[in-house]
Amino acid sequence: MTAQDLDALLTRVSMADRKAFAALYSATSAKLFGICLRILKDRAMAEDALQDIYVKIWKRADAYQSGRVQPMTWLITVARNHAIDLLRKRRTAATDNAEGDETRIDRLETHEPGPAEQLLQKDTRAQISACLDELADEKAEAVRQAYLYGATYAELAAHFAVPLNTMRTWLRRSLQALRTCLSR
Protein backbone atom coordinates (compact mmCIF):
# COMPACT_ATOMS: atom_id res chain seq x y z
CA MET A 1 0.00 0.00 0.00
CA THR A 2 1.44 3.35 -1.01
CA ALA A 3 1.18 6.65 0.85
CA GLN A 4 -1.29 7.67 -1.84
CA ASP A 5 -3.55 4.67 -1.13
CA LEU A 6 -3.38 5.42 2.55
CA ASP A 7 -4.24 9.06 1.92
CA ALA A 8 -7.31 7.96 -0.04
CA LEU A 9 -8.33 5.56 2.76
CA LEU A 10 -8.03 8.24 5.43
CA THR A 11 -10.10 10.62 3.35
CA ARG A 12 -12.81 7.96 3.03
CA VAL A 13 -12.64 7.20 6.75
CA SER A 14 -13.27 10.90 7.43
CA MET A 15 -16.54 10.41 5.54
CA ALA A 16 -17.44 7.51 7.85
CA ASP A 17 -16.71 4.81 5.26
CA ARG A 18 -16.59 1.56 7.24
CA LYS A 19 -14.95 -0.50 4.50
CA ALA A 20 -12.14 2.02 4.26
CA PHE A 21 -11.74 1.92 8.04
CA ALA A 22 -11.36 -1.88 7.98
CA ALA A 23 -8.81 -1.62 5.16
CA LEU A 24 -6.92 1.09 7.05
CA TYR A 25 -6.84 -1.10 10.15
CA SER A 26 -5.44 -4.10 8.34
CA ALA A 27 -2.81 -1.99 6.59
CA THR A 28 -1.59 -0.07 9.63
CA SER A 29 -2.51 -1.83 12.88
CA ALA A 30 0.69 -3.92 13.08
CA LYS A 31 2.84 -0.78 12.80
CA LEU A 32 0.80 1.14 15.37
CA PHE A 33 0.63 -1.85 17.72
CA GLY A 34 4.42 -2.17 17.49
CA ILE A 35 4.71 1.49 18.50
CA CYS A 36 2.31 1.01 21.44
CA LEU A 37 4.31 -1.99 22.67
CA ARG A 38 7.58 -0.15 22.24
CA ILE A 39 6.36 2.84 24.24
CA LEU A 40 4.19 1.13 26.86
CA LYS A 41 6.16 -2.12 27.30
CA ASP A 42 3.02 -3.85 28.48
CA ARG A 43 0.95 -6.10 26.26
CA ALA A 44 -2.45 -5.53 27.92
CA MET A 45 -1.96 -1.77 28.06
CA ALA A 46 -0.86 -1.72 24.43
CA GLU A 47 -3.98 -3.63 23.37
CA ASP A 48 -6.25 -1.18 25.18
CA ALA A 49 -4.27 1.73 23.77
CA LEU A 50 -4.59 0.41 20.22
CA GLN A 51 -8.37 0.25 20.57
CA ASP A 52 -8.50 3.83 21.83
CA ILE A 53 -6.20 4.94 19.04
CA TYR A 54 -8.41 3.52 16.27
CA VAL A 55 -11.51 4.97 17.91
CA LYS A 56 -9.69 8.34 17.83
CA ILE A 57 -8.66 7.83 14.22
CA TRP A 58 -12.27 7.12 13.28
CA LYS A 59 -13.53 10.21 15.07
CA ARG A 60 -10.73 12.54 14.11
CA ALA A 61 -9.96 11.46 10.55
CA ASP A 62 -11.36 14.75 9.28
CA ALA A 63 -8.53 16.51 11.11
CA TYR A 64 -6.12 14.77 8.75
CA GLN A 65 -5.38 17.14 5.94
CA SER A 66 -4.13 15.64 2.76
CA GLY A 67 -0.75 17.09 1.85
CA ARG A 68 0.18 18.50 5.26
CA VAL A 69 1.96 15.49 6.67
CA GLN A 70 2.25 12.01 5.23
CA PRO A 71 -0.73 9.83 6.16
CA MET A 72 1.51 7.39 8.05
CA THR A 73 3.04 10.29 9.99
CA TRP A 74 -0.43 11.41 11.02
CA LEU A 75 -1.33 7.92 12.21
CA ILE A 76 1.99 7.46 14.02
CA THR A 77 1.55 10.83 15.72
CA VAL A 78 -1.94 9.94 16.96
CA ALA A 79 -0.61 6.60 18.28
CA ARG A 80 2.56 8.04 19.82
CA ASN A 81 0.78 10.90 21.56
CA HIS A 82 -1.89 8.61 22.99
CA ALA A 83 0.66 6.08 24.25
CA ILE A 84 2.84 8.84 25.74
CA ASP A 85 -0.17 10.29 27.56
CA LEU A 86 -0.90 6.88 29.10
CA LEU A 87 2.74 6.39 29.98
CA ARG A 88 2.96 9.77 31.69
CA LYS A 89 -0.21 9.06 33.65
CA ARG A 90 1.18 5.69 34.69
CA ARG A 91 4.49 7.28 35.70
CA THR A 92 2.82 9.88 37.87
CA ALA A 93 0.59 7.17 39.37
CA ALA A 94 3.49 4.90 40.24
CA THR A 95 6.81 6.68 39.97
CA ASP A 96 8.64 3.77 41.52
CA ASN A 97 7.69 1.54 38.61
CA ALA A 98 8.77 3.79 35.76
CA GLU A 99 11.00 1.33 33.95
CA GLY A 100 9.15 -1.50 32.28
CA ASP A 101 10.39 -4.98 31.53
CA GLU A 102 12.29 -4.74 28.24
CA THR A 103 12.68 -8.44 27.74
CA ARG A 104 8.97 -9.06 27.65
CA ILE A 105 8.78 -7.02 24.48
CA ASP A 106 11.77 -8.63 22.85
CA ARG A 107 10.11 -11.99 23.08
CA LEU A 108 6.94 -10.84 21.38
CA GLU A 109 6.35 -12.25 17.96
CA THR A 110 7.36 -9.77 15.32
CA HIS A 111 7.24 -9.91 11.60
CA GLU A 112 9.39 -8.32 8.94
CA PRO A 113 8.01 -5.02 7.72
CA GLY A 114 6.14 -5.71 4.48
CA PRO A 115 5.55 -3.12 1.80
CA ALA A 116 2.54 -1.90 3.74
CA GLU A 117 4.69 -0.82 6.65
CA GLN A 118 7.40 0.83 4.63
CA LEU A 119 5.28 3.87 4.22
CA LEU A 120 7.56 6.54 5.51
CA GLN A 121 9.73 8.03 2.86
CA LYS A 122 13.15 6.46 3.03
CA ASP A 123 14.71 9.92 2.62
CA THR A 124 13.13 11.27 5.77
CA ARG A 125 14.20 8.26 7.77
CA ALA A 126 17.77 8.32 6.43
CA GLN A 127 18.00 12.06 7.02
CA ILE A 128 16.87 12.07 10.65
CA SER A 129 19.03 9.10 11.47
CA ALA A 130 22.11 10.67 9.80
CA CYS A 131 21.49 13.94 11.62
CA LEU A 132 21.02 12.21 14.97
CA ASP A 133 24.32 10.45 14.33
CA GLU A 134 25.99 13.84 14.01
CA LEU A 135 24.92 14.69 17.57
CA ALA A 136 26.88 13.38 20.52
CA ASP A 137 25.53 9.97 21.54
CA GLU A 138 23.87 11.12 24.72
CA LYS A 139 22.28 14.12 23.02
CA ALA A 140 20.75 11.93 20.33
CA GLU A 141 19.61 9.58 23.08
CA ALA A 142 17.86 12.46 24.88
CA VAL A 143 15.88 13.31 21.72
CA ARG A 144 14.95 9.64 21.26
CA GLN A 145 13.86 9.33 24.87
CA ALA A 146 11.69 12.41 24.59
CA TYR A 147 9.95 11.04 21.50
CA LEU A 148 9.73 7.33 22.29
CA TYR A 149 9.27 7.50 26.07
CA GLY A 150 7.73 10.92 26.49
CA ALA A 151 10.52 11.84 28.88
CA THR A 152 10.04 15.29 30.40
CA TYR A 153 12.86 17.76 31.02
CA ALA A 154 12.82 16.79 34.69
CA GLU A 155 13.14 13.10 33.86
CA LEU A 156 15.88 13.71 31.31
CA ALA A 157 17.78 15.85 33.83
CA ALA A 158 17.58 13.03 36.38
CA HIS A 159 18.63 10.45 33.80
CA PHE A 160 21.67 12.42 32.63
CA ALA A 161 22.39 13.74 36.14
CA VAL A 162 22.46 17.42 35.16
CA PRO A 163 20.47 20.38 36.52
CA LEU A 164 17.09 21.00 34.87
CA ASN A 165 18.09 24.27 33.21
CA THR A 166 21.26 22.74 31.84
CA MET A 167 19.22 19.87 30.46
CA ARG A 168 16.88 22.24 28.72
CA THR A 169 19.66 24.37 27.22
CA TRP A 170 21.42 21.19 26.16
CA LEU A 171 18.41 19.67 24.43
CA ARG A 172 17.36 22.91 22.80
CA ARG A 173 20.85 23.27 21.35
CA SER A 174 20.63 19.70 20.10
CA LEU A 175 17.28 20.42 18.46
CA GLN A 176 18.76 23.49 16.84
CA ALA A 177 21.73 21.50 15.56
CA LEU A 178 19.31 18.87 14.30
CA ARG A 179 17.28 21.51 12.51
CA THR A 180 20.39 22.94 10.87
CA CYS A 181 21.46 19.48 9.76
CA LEU A 182 18.00 18.55 8.49
CA SER A 183 17.68 21.71 6.43
CA ARG A 184 20.97 21.09 4.65
Next chain:
Amino acid sequence: MSDPTDTPDDDSVLAAEYVLGLLSEAEEDAFARRLFLEAELRWLCDGWSEYFAALADEAAPVTPPAALWPAIEKRVYGPPMPVWRRLNLGTAVIGTALAAGLAFAALRFGWLLPEPLPLTAELTSETAGEVARIALDPESGSVTAELVGLFPEPGRARELWLIQGDNPPVSLGLLAPGTVVAFELPETLRAALEGAVLAISDEPAGGSPTGQPTGAVLAAGSVTAS
Protein backbone atom coordinates in the same frame (compact mmCIF):
# COMPACT_ATOMS: atom_id res chain seq x y z
CA MET B 1 17.31 29.78 30.98
CA SER B 2 17.01 33.56 31.04
CA ASP B 3 20.14 34.37 29.05
CA PRO B 4 18.96 34.73 25.45
CA THR B 5 22.43 34.12 24.02
CA ASP B 6 22.59 30.91 25.95
CA THR B 7 19.33 29.39 24.80
CA PRO B 8 18.35 29.23 21.16
CA ASP B 9 14.90 30.70 21.35
CA ASP B 10 13.65 30.41 17.84
CA ASP B 11 10.31 29.12 16.70
CA SER B 12 11.67 25.99 15.10
CA VAL B 13 13.14 24.77 18.38
CA LEU B 14 9.96 25.75 20.20
CA ALA B 15 7.93 23.78 17.64
CA ALA B 16 10.15 20.74 18.18
CA GLU B 17 9.65 20.99 21.94
CA TYR B 18 5.89 21.28 21.40
CA VAL B 19 5.78 18.21 19.15
CA LEU B 20 7.88 16.23 21.66
CA GLY B 21 5.63 17.37 24.51
CA LEU B 22 8.46 19.00 26.46
CA LEU B 23 6.82 22.35 27.13
CA SER B 24 5.28 23.18 30.48
CA GLU B 25 1.51 23.53 30.56
CA ALA B 26 1.69 27.32 30.46
CA GLU B 27 4.19 27.32 27.61
CA GLU B 28 2.11 24.79 25.72
CA ASP B 29 -1.01 26.93 26.09
CA ALA B 30 0.85 30.00 24.89
CA PHE B 31 2.23 28.06 21.93
CA ALA B 32 -1.19 26.62 21.05
CA ARG B 33 -2.60 30.16 20.99
CA ARG B 34 0.07 31.18 18.52
CA LEU B 35 -0.51 28.06 16.40
CA PHE B 36 -4.05 29.28 16.03
CA LEU B 37 -2.98 32.28 13.98
CA GLU B 38 0.41 31.43 12.56
CA ALA B 39 0.40 29.05 9.63
CA GLU B 40 4.20 29.18 9.66
CA LEU B 41 4.24 27.59 13.13
CA ARG B 42 1.87 24.83 12.04
CA TRP B 43 4.16 24.20 9.13
CA LEU B 44 7.18 23.93 11.46
CA CYS B 45 5.31 21.45 13.67
CA ASP B 46 4.37 19.36 10.63
CA GLY B 47 8.00 19.21 9.59
CA TRP B 48 9.14 18.02 13.00
CA SER B 49 6.29 15.48 13.23
CA GLU B 50 7.46 14.07 9.93
CA TYR B 51 11.05 13.68 11.12
CA PHE B 52 10.24 12.39 14.58
CA ALA B 53 7.73 9.87 13.18
CA ALA B 54 10.70 8.29 11.45
CA LEU B 55 12.06 7.47 14.92
CA ALA B 56 9.05 5.21 15.37
CA ASP B 57 10.61 2.94 12.76
CA GLU B 58 12.70 1.55 15.60
CA ALA B 59 9.53 -0.25 16.69
CA ALA B 60 9.03 -3.49 14.77
CA PRO B 61 5.46 -4.11 13.58
CA VAL B 62 3.56 -6.66 15.64
CA THR B 63 0.26 -8.13 14.50
CA PRO B 64 -2.37 -7.33 17.15
CA PRO B 65 -4.63 -10.11 18.49
CA ALA B 66 -7.58 -10.89 16.22
CA ALA B 67 -10.12 -10.01 18.93
CA LEU B 68 -9.14 -6.34 18.87
CA TRP B 69 -10.79 -5.43 15.58
CA PRO B 70 -14.32 -6.59 16.53
CA ALA B 71 -13.91 -4.73 19.83
CA ILE B 72 -12.98 -1.54 17.97
CA GLU B 73 -15.88 -1.96 15.53
CA LYS B 74 -18.28 -2.31 18.43
CA ARG B 75 -16.99 0.83 20.09
CA VAL B 76 -17.00 2.84 16.89
CA TYR B 77 -20.30 1.76 15.37
CA GLY B 78 -22.10 1.21 18.64
CA PRO B 79 -24.55 -1.55 19.55
CA PRO B 80 -27.16 -2.56 16.96
CA MET B 81 -30.08 -0.14 16.78
CA PRO B 82 -33.09 -0.88 18.97
CA VAL B 83 -35.90 -2.62 17.08
CA TRP B 84 -38.35 0.23 17.33
CA ARG B 85 -35.85 2.57 15.68
CA ARG B 86 -35.05 0.09 12.92
CA LEU B 87 -38.76 -0.27 12.22
CA ASN B 88 -38.86 3.49 12.03
CA LEU B 89 -41.93 3.87 14.22
CA GLY B 90 -42.63 7.54 14.51
CA THR B 91 -41.22 8.93 17.73
CA ALA B 92 -44.50 10.79 18.01
CA VAL B 93 -46.39 7.58 18.82
CA ILE B 94 -43.97 6.60 21.53
CA GLY B 95 -43.62 10.21 22.52
CA THR B 96 -47.32 10.64 23.29
CA ALA B 97 -47.43 7.46 25.30
CA LEU B 98 -44.41 8.37 27.32
CA ALA B 99 -44.74 12.09 27.59
CA ALA B 100 -47.10 12.20 30.56
CA GLY B 101 -45.11 9.62 32.52
CA LEU B 102 -41.80 11.28 31.73
CA ALA B 103 -43.03 14.72 32.64
CA PHE B 104 -44.16 13.36 35.99
CA ALA B 105 -40.89 11.48 36.52
CA ALA B 106 -38.92 14.56 35.55
CA LEU B 107 -40.62 16.63 38.22
CA ARG B 108 -40.58 13.81 40.70
CA PHE B 109 -36.92 12.96 40.40
CA GLY B 110 -35.58 16.34 39.38
CA TRP B 111 -34.47 15.24 35.94
CA LEU B 112 -35.15 18.70 34.67
CA LEU B 113 -32.41 20.18 36.81
CA PRO B 114 -29.61 20.66 34.32
CA GLU B 115 -26.60 18.47 34.99
CA PRO B 116 -23.40 20.52 34.95
CA LEU B 117 -21.51 19.77 31.72
CA PRO B 118 -18.30 17.83 32.36
CA LEU B 119 -15.85 20.20 30.62
CA THR B 120 -15.45 23.93 30.94
CA ALA B 121 -13.28 26.69 29.60
CA GLU B 122 -12.83 30.20 30.84
CA LEU B 123 -11.72 32.49 28.07
CA THR B 124 -9.71 35.41 29.31
CA SER B 125 -7.95 38.37 27.82
CA GLU B 126 -4.88 40.01 29.31
CA THR B 127 -6.58 43.40 29.34
CA ALA B 128 -10.23 42.59 30.03
CA GLY B 129 -10.05 39.53 32.27
CA GLU B 130 -12.86 37.05 31.81
CA VAL B 131 -14.48 37.33 28.35
CA ALA B 132 -16.55 34.17 27.99
CA ARG B 133 -17.65 31.08 29.89
CA ILE B 134 -17.97 27.87 27.97
CA ALA B 135 -19.21 24.43 29.04
CA LEU B 136 -18.92 21.31 26.90
CA ASP B 137 -20.15 17.74 26.95
CA PRO B 138 -17.97 15.38 24.88
CA GLU B 139 -20.68 12.69 24.93
CA SER B 140 -23.59 14.65 23.50
CA GLY B 141 -21.47 17.32 21.82
CA SER B 142 -23.46 20.10 23.40
CA VAL B 143 -21.70 23.38 24.05
CA THR B 144 -23.03 26.39 25.90
CA ALA B 145 -21.27 29.72 25.67
CA GLU B 146 -21.82 33.09 27.23
CA LEU B 147 -20.00 36.24 26.25
CA VAL B 148 -19.49 38.26 29.45
CA GLY B 149 -16.93 40.84 28.34
CA LEU B 150 -15.48 42.60 25.28
CA PHE B 151 -18.87 42.96 23.61
CA PRO B 152 -18.69 43.67 19.87
CA GLU B 153 -18.96 47.17 18.46
CA PRO B 154 -21.87 47.72 16.04
CA GLY B 155 -21.25 45.90 12.75
CA ARG B 156 -18.79 43.48 14.35
CA ALA B 157 -19.26 39.99 15.81
CA ARG B 158 -17.48 37.65 18.22
CA GLU B 159 -16.74 34.22 16.79
CA LEU B 160 -15.82 31.16 18.86
CA TRP B 161 -13.12 28.79 17.58
CA LEU B 162 -11.96 25.36 18.64
CA ILE B 163 -8.33 24.34 18.11
CA GLN B 164 -7.44 20.71 18.71
CA GLY B 165 -3.71 20.00 18.73
CA ASP B 166 -2.02 21.70 15.82
CA ASN B 167 -5.06 21.54 13.62
CA PRO B 168 -6.40 24.76 12.13
CA PRO B 169 -9.20 26.45 14.09
CA VAL B 170 -12.77 25.26 13.53
CA SER B 171 -15.57 27.79 13.95
CA LEU B 172 -18.22 26.84 16.51
CA GLY B 173 -20.40 29.88 15.86
CA LEU B 174 -21.11 33.43 16.95
CA LEU B 175 -21.50 34.54 20.56
CA ALA B 176 -24.19 36.85 21.85
CA PRO B 177 -23.41 39.47 24.50
CA GLY B 178 -24.72 38.51 27.93
CA THR B 179 -26.76 35.59 26.57
CA VAL B 180 -26.10 31.87 26.79
CA VAL B 181 -26.01 30.37 23.32
CA ALA B 182 -25.90 26.65 22.59
CA PHE B 183 -24.03 24.83 19.84
CA GLU B 184 -23.72 21.20 18.91
CA LEU B 185 -20.27 19.86 18.12
CA PRO B 186 -20.03 17.60 15.09
CA GLU B 187 -19.24 14.06 16.22
CA THR B 188 -15.75 14.20 14.73
CA LEU B 189 -14.76 17.03 17.07
CA ARG B 190 -15.94 15.43 20.32
CA ALA B 191 -12.84 13.35 20.98
CA ALA B 192 -9.79 15.08 22.46
CA LEU B 193 -11.76 18.04 23.79
CA GLU B 194 -9.91 18.15 27.08
CA GLY B 195 -6.80 20.25 26.61
CA ALA B 196 -8.08 21.77 23.36
CA VAL B 197 -7.98 25.54 23.06
CA LEU B 198 -11.01 27.78 22.59
CA ALA B 199 -10.53 31.27 21.29
CA ILE B 200 -12.65 34.28 20.36
CA SER B 201 -11.87 36.48 17.40
CA ASP B 202 -13.22 39.82 16.27
CA GLU B 203 -15.09 39.34 12.97
CA PRO B 204 -17.40 41.27 10.67
CA ALA B 205 -21.13 40.92 11.42
CA GLY B 206 -22.26 37.46 10.35
CA GLY B 207 -18.88 35.91 11.14
CA SER B 208 -15.61 35.26 9.35
CA PRO B 209 -16.10 35.29 5.58
CA THR B 210 -13.20 32.89 5.03
CA GLY B 211 -13.89 30.06 7.49
CA GLN B 212 -10.69 30.98 9.34
CA PRO B 213 -10.26 33.80 11.85
CA THR B 214 -9.70 37.11 10.07
CA GLY B 215 -9.62 39.58 12.98
CA ALA B 216 -7.73 39.90 16.23
CA VAL B 217 -7.86 37.05 18.75
CA LEU B 218 -9.42 38.69 21.78
CA ALA B 219 -9.41 35.89 24.33
CA ALA B 220 -8.45 32.26 24.67
CA GLY B 221 -8.42 29.47 27.20
CA SER B 222 -8.06 25.72 27.38
CA VAL B 223 -10.74 23.15 28.01
CA THR B 224 -10.47 21.44 31.40
CA ALA B 225 -12.54 18.98 33.40
CA SER B 226 -15.00 20.87 35.60
